Amino acid sequence: MTVSRVINDSGYVSPETRAKVDRAIAELDYMPNVLARQLRSKRTKTIALVMTDISNPFFTSIARGVEDTARTQGYAVMFCNTYESECEEIGYVRLLIQRRVDGVLLVPAAGSTGSLALLREHGLPVVILDRHLRAEQVDEVRTDSEAGAHVAVRHLIDLGHRRIAVLTGPKAVSTSADRVAGYRRALADEGIEPDRELVVFGEYNEPSGYEMARQILAIRPRPTAVFAGNNFIAFGAIRALREEGTRIPEDMSIVVFDDLPPGWVLDPFLTVVCQPAYEIGKQAAGLMLDRLRGDAAADPRTIVLPSELITRRSTAPPRPIDVASRSPRQTDPVGNRS
Amino acid sequence: MTVSRVINDSGYVSPETRAKVDRAIAELDYMPNVLARQLRSKRTKTIALVMTDISNPFFTSIARGVEDTARTQGYAVMFCNTYESECEEIGYVRLLIQRRVDGVLLVPAAGSTGSLALLREHGLPVVILDRHLRAEQVDEVRTDSEAGAHVAVRHLIDLGHRRIAVLTGPKAVSTSADRVAGYRRALADEGIEPDRELVVFGEYNEPSGYEMARQILAIRPRPTAVFAGNNFIAFGAIRALREEGTRIPEDMSIVVFDDLPPGWVLDPFLTVVCQPAYEIGKQAAGLMLDRLRGDAAADPRTIVLPSELITRRSTAPPRPIDVASRSPRQTDPVGNRS
DNA sequence: CTGTTAGCGCGTTCAG
DNA sequence: CTGAACGCGCTAACAG
Numbered sequence: 062m063t064v065s066r067v068i069n070d071s072g073y074v075s076p077e078t079r080a081k082v083d084r085a086i087a088e089l090d091y092m093p094n095v096l097a098r099q100l101r102s103k104r105t106k107t108i109a110l111v112m113t114d115i116s117n118p119f120f121t122s123i124a125r126g127v128e129d130t131a132r133t134q135g136y137a138v139m140f141c142n143t144y145e146s147e148c149e150e151i152g153y154v155r156l157l158i159q160r161r162v163d164g165v166l167l168v169p170a171a172g173s174t175g176s177l178a179l180l181r182e183h184g185l186p187v188v189i190l191d192r193h194l195r196a197e198q199v200d201e202v203r204t205d206s207e208a209g210a211h212v213a214v215r216h217l218i219d220l221g222h223r224r225i226a227v228l229t230g231p232k233a234v235s236t237s238a239d240r241v242a243g244y245r246r247a248l249a250d251e252g253i254e255p256d257r258e259l260v261v262f263g264e265y266n267e268p269s270g271y272e273m274a275r276q277i278l279a280i281r282p283r284p285t286a287v288f289a290g291n292n293f294i295a296f297g298a299i300r301a302l303r304e305e306g307t308r309i310p311e312d313m314s315i316v317v318f319d320d321l322p323p324g325w326v327l328d329p330f331l332t333v334v335c336q337p338a339y340e341i342g343k344q345a346a347g348l349m350l351d352r353l354r355g356d357a358a359a360d361p362r363t364i365v366l367p368s369e370l371i372t373r374r375s376t377a378p379p380r381p382i383d384v385a386s387r388s389p390r391q392t393d394p395v396g397n398r399s
Numbered sequence: 400m401t402v403s404r405v406i407n408d409s410g411y412v413s414p415e416t417r418a419k420v421d422r423a424i425a426e427l428d429y430m431p432n433v434l435a436r437q438l439r440s441k442r443t444k445t446i447a448l449v450m451t452d453i454s455n456p457f458f459t460s461i462a463r464g465v466e467d468t469a470r471t472q473g474y475a476v477m478f479c480n481t482y483e484s485e486c487e488e489i490g491y492v493r494l495l496i497q498r499r500v501d502g503v504l505l506v507p508a509a510g511s512t513g514s515l516a517l518l519r520e521h522g523l524p525v526v527i528l529d530r531h532l533r534a535e536q537v538d539e540v541r542t543d544s545e546a547g548a549h550v551a552v553r554h555l556i557d558l559g560h561r562r563i564a565v566l567t568g569p570k571a572v573s574t575s576a577d578r579v580a581g582y583r584r585a586l587a588d589e590g591i592e593p594d595r596e597l598v599v600f601g602e603y604n605e606p607s608g609y610e611m612a613r614q615i616l617a618i619r620p621r622p623t624a625v626f627a628g629n630n631f632i633a634f635g636a637i638r639a640l641r642e643e644g645t646r647i648p649e650d651m652s653i654v655v656f657d658d659l660p661p662g663w664v665l666d667p668f669l670t671v672v673c674q675p676a677y678e679i680g681k682q683a684a685g686l687m688l689d690r691l692r693g694d695a696a697a698d699p700r701t702i703v704l705p706s707e708l709i710t711r712r713s714t715a716p717p718r719p720i721d722v723a724s725r726s727p728r729q730t731d732p733v734g735n736r737s
Numbered sequence: 738c739t740g741t742t743a744g745c746g747c748g749t750t751c752a753g
Numbered sequence: 754c755t756g757a758a759c760g761c762g763c764t765a766a767c768a769g
Contacts, residue, residue: 063738063739064763065763065764066738066739069764071764072738072739073738073739074738074739075738075739078738078739090520092493092496092497092521093497093762093763094438094497094499094761095497095498095499095763096434096437096438096443096498096499096761096762096763097438097745097761097762097763097764098762098763098764099434099745099763100432100434100435100438100745100747100761100762100763101744101745101762101763101764101765102745102763102764102765105434115459115462115463116456116459116460116463116660118454121453121454121459122454124453125453125454125480128480137477137494137498138478139475139476139477139478140476140478142463142466155430156475158430159430159431159432159433160433160434161432161433161434182428183430267661296663303666322454323605325634326634326664328641401754401755401756403747403748403749404748404754404755407748409748410754410755411755412754412755413754413755416754416755431746431747432745432747434745434746434747435745435746435747435748435761436746436747436748437747437761438745438746438747438748438761438763439746439747439748439749439760439761440747440748440749441761
């Protein structure tokens with residue numbers, strides 16, 4: 062029909078006919094069947110965001126950046142949670158391929174490369190977010206974890222800390238590895254002897270943060286500062302510290318990767334490396350929309366966004382006399398709440 | 400083809416043929432085109448969750464409940480954010496109708512009834528979440544806001560408070576209205592004279608919480624306790640209190656609707672009415688799947704889930720001598736951080 | 738500028 | 754038990 066031309070605004074239609082069609086559409090409250098259109102055009106005007114944990118506000122912000130950007134171009138977004146499981150991830154990727162989404166924004170779970178291969182096989186454009194896939198030619202948007210970690214640890218060193226622990230996510234996730242690399246470089250810069258015991262890999266969640274903190278608290282001499290690989294790890298670590306009455310920052314400084322959105326916390330207390338999460342989502346969606354708009358074969362681009370150290374009250378110089386090897390017990394353990 | 404029968408496991412296929420087809424499928428890494436299937440069957444195996452604010456963990460939990468449940472039956476979920484705007488909402492609803500989702504889970508924005516009508520017109524099953532639509536025959540899943548508010552305010556009264564303010568969301572949103580109703584009933588139960596000045600409607604976000612708190616802090620005699628309609632409002636209110644050096648709970652008690660997920664806060668401090676958010680999502684998805692499985696014409700059901708008062712440290716008896724009308728200034732304003 | 742023809746890749750229906 | 758014919762609602766590619 063000519064109707065198609067009117068709706069898609071393609072080809073020539075006389076103003077009169079157009080008006081007539083428009084009227085009919087309004088009268089019938091006609092909505093074109095997108096399915097049929099998609100079947101024909103091979104494009105669904107849908108992209109997917111596959112991420113590891115939607116309950117993390119870092120990813121929530123990314124999601125909003127993606128959604129807002131995609132919508133400006135008429136794209137819908139499907140959100141998928143892998144819970145950091147490679148298996149869930151591949152399951153979702155299959156689903157998305159079947160549903161013929163036009164492209165996939167992927168925060169890869171630990172060690173996942175199979176999904177990318179699968180997506181490639183089916184000719185789907187992919188943008189990797191937040192994390193880096195070694196030796197893959199693919200669009201990427203992230204912050205420089207190594208540099209961010211370097212700044213964070215450098216901050217601790219500048220305060221006078223020498224025994225600094227790092228608690229982070231899975232070894233196989235690039236952000237974890239990079240954050241540890243930045244940590245190591247910061248130590249090396251100052252000629253501080255690295256201690257393998259003080260580097261702990263785990264999961265990017267609260268229970269793991271708790272466990273890892275318990276582990277490093279048992280070490281003697283005890284570290285005077287902790288660098289937490291993300292906000293959930295920090296929460297777990299702080300719980301462990303509170304339990305045994307260690308005060309922050311008097312007895313232990315803590316610096317964290319990822320801030321919480323403003324308004325989220327009653328009184329921002331943690332010194333953090335803040336990533337522009339919304340912007341990551343926005344840029345990633347932008348890259349994807351570029352690909353979708355034509356330059357599908359262009360060289361892969363990598364966008365590295367800056368992160369920023371925000372100094373607050375969870376970091377301070379170490380105590381002049383190290384009494385940390387005794388177990389202090391105070392009444393108001395950490396001194397920060399809710 | 401016979402292939403269709405194999406894939407859908409419908410009709411008779413000889414084991415041999417089936418084996419042959421299976422082999423071919425594996426070899427070619429064949430994935431059926433869901434679009435074509437959907438076009439034919441008029442079903443997309445997709446439901447949508449339209450909510451007001453994905454950055455609120457209450458809705459994030461609901462989203463997870465929905466997703467987990469839908470996936471068990473092979474349904475995909477589209478998440479949509481309306482930012483509490485009726486206009487965005489109707490836009491999304493149009494999009495979803497066009498995309499032929501099988502059903503819509505809706506957290507209606509203030510006063511929205513147009514969306515529901517539109518969805519009905521197009522024969523889409525709808526489940527309303529969290530909020531109540533007056534005079535509509537439709538499936539609903541929510542908690543009893545009136546009862547929850549009653550318990551919260553009753554708790555304050557039991558502590559000895561008499562001048563209690565309530566800060567809540569838009570008047571047109573049922574949860575706001577119900578929470579105020581519960582508040583009023585709790586006062587009436589004890590024969591406490593209601594004061595219209597102490598009831599403030601606004602938005603369910605941080606800035607609004609701040610503004611509303613400023614407003615009630617100017618009232619003399621000043622209230623000794625605040626009931627906040629949701630967590631974001633509480634955050635804003637607490638910021639206002641801190642700014643002027645009012646301590647919680649010494650100078651002002653505060654009780655809040657909605658808890659934060661465990662691990663979210665360093666040390667849970669707020670006394671809250673906790674709603675089973677994940678369960679709301681789960682039940683709503685369950686209701687939808689029921690409809691989709693057949694009983695489309697069954698009577699609408701309403702599921703009301705219980706909420707629970709969790710008493711923590713933000714509530715205490717009012718100070719014996721009321722000095723609240725003077726503006727106290729302390730060094731450690733609120734005494735709770737991060 | 739408008740209409741016609743021919744599928745997109747499936748599932749339904751009905752003969753083999 | 755299997756295949757052939759047909760159509761879901763739309764658009765690409767041509768004529769008119």
